[in-house]
Amino acid sequence: MKNTIVMSVALAMTLGLTAAVTARTGTPAQAAAGDKVKGEAIYKAQKCSMCHRIGTVGAKMGPELTKVGATRNQAWLHKYLSDPKAENPKNKMPAVKVKGADLDHLVAYMLSLK
């Protein structure tokens, strides 16, 4: 746990980000800290904006994600994006075809939105 926080902070500094980006992730021991810049590229490649809006970009079919990092934590996002239907079988959110490190990056990007 402590190591994960130290790694997160080190990573944030390496990337020249503010520590605030990773300070409130509530990082569970098993989830690695992703890279939000890579995560943003994955978000674009996966066309998440076909349904989601961030700021002024994207559609409104799904909930707006502009501040998703302020309301959801890392563990929740990791689980949700791994299997949206586990939360609710009637969920209209399609399964995300992103796994492993790429999923960590995508979650890091979501957490940076606040």
Ligand code: HEC
């Ligand atoms: C086909 C439309 C669609 C696509 C594409 C889509 N989503 Fe969603 N997403 C939804 C819908 C609809 C919901 C709300 C589901 C519900 O609450 O029942 C949702 C919910 C979410 C949530 C939960 C928001 C919250 O706080 O409750 C996150 C996070 C999310 N999507 C991220 C993504 C990401 C990242 C991608 C791309 C990999 C993506 N979505 C692609 C439709 C989509």
